[in-house]
Amino acid sequence: MTLTQLEIFSLVAELRGFTLAAHRLGISQSAVSHAIKSLEQELGVELLRRHQSQVELSDIGEHLLLRARAMLGLANTLRQEAADARGMKRGTLRIGSFGPTSSIKLLPEILRHYRQAHPGIEVHIDEGPDRQVIQWLEERRIDLGFVVLPQERFDTFALIEDQMVALLPRDHPLGKRSALSLKALCDDPFVLTEAGSSELVSRLFNAARLQPNIRYRCSQLLSTLDTVSRGDAITVVAESSLPDTPEPGYVKIALTPRVQRQVGLAVLDQRQASPAALAFIELATHLHSR
Structure with a gap:
């Protein structure tokens, strides 16, 4: 089992298709199919059910997807901590945002300062309803998200x-x-x-x-x-x-x-958050504690 296989599995599950995942990754569809087949053979279970052009997760696939994303998150944290030792010159940060409050009123200023401080960090922003951001956090699709507080299931940081x-x-x-x-x-x-x-x-x-x-x-x-x-x-x-x-x-x-109404940032577990995520939280709370 490799991290590449888990990344492909996670992306196929998210996009519900081998072709879309192949386009996103810039590899052939056969390479995606081979990675999934090899992973299923190693685990001895069917992770995905194929239905013409779309796929859906099996019951065990849904369960193992959460484990796979947790492993990928920890691997990203490991990379981030290594990058942090080098001055955090590279890395990826996935942010979930809802509505104009976070996407228009909060994010632009925070991102402007964040890019100045950490220009090598690639930031991905997914936008959706507030309940969608909560789901993304639970499924580990994002590293942190803007949420309406309180949210007792996460580690949270109030902003406004x-x-x-x-x-x-x-x-x-x-x-x-x-x-x-x-x-x-x-x-x-x-x-x-x-x-x-x-x-x-x-x-x-x-x-x-x-x-x-x-x-x-x-x-x-x-x-x-x-x-x-x-x-x-x-x-x-x-x-x-x-x-x-x-x-x-x-x-x-x-x-x-x-x-x-109080809006803040949330992470699934602050102890496992990447340095890039922690740096974003520190900057955001500093900007909005003025």
């Missing part, structure tokens, strides 16, 4: 705090209020943003034993803002996720009682 606000169309009858309760937001059509803090919004209503009238679900915040601006629905979002628009088509109103 903002508040949740209601967004209403500019001409909405409640638009002149200084604050709104969650109950006041349950009658109108509601649009839920799948990216960002959708899990937090759902938990807020559930904790209050309320049910918003969800009529729309948008994968991106910009689509949500457009839906509100057209007068089709109202919503609840994090204040720091809103763009700096001179005259938006919506009004922003605080919730009562106030609902704070």
Whole structure:
């Protein structure tokens, strides 16, 4: 068993295809197939089931994939620690990011300083809903991720705090209020943003034993803002996720009682995190402790 075989297995499982994995790795499809077959023969189990152009993990394949990614993560940490001894001139850092708060408000400044300090580190950024970032962390697809705190299953590092606000169309009858309760937001059509803090919004209503009238679900915040601006629905979002628009088509109103949101970084296990990941965390916390 080799790390190359495990890397190929992990990529085939992620992309659900031999051809896509071969293109990503820059090798032939036959080389990918040979690596998987050799690994299956050595382990004595079927890792992947082939279905025409796509593949899916077997039950044991799903279990062993987590082990394989853990081994690859430790191997990457080993390489990073060796690189750290040489001044961390080379390496890879995989980051998971959700919504405008992390992807637009936080990441650019952190990455600018990080590239200056560690120009040899190759940074990969995967973007998805907050729950997707959690899953990527658990599956070891990323080294660290931006998350909404608290997250007790990970080692976390707080960065910023903002508040949740209601967004209403500019001409909405409640638009002149200084604050709104969650109950006041349950009658109108509601649009839920799948990216960002959708899990937090759902938990807020559930904790209050309320049910918003969800009529729309948008994968991106910009689509949500457009839906509100057209007068089709109202919503609840994090204040720091809103763009700096001179005259938006919506009004922003605080919730009562106030609902704070904290965003930070998370790693599966700080003790096993690579030097590149730890350097990113140290820089990010330093920048946002000012």
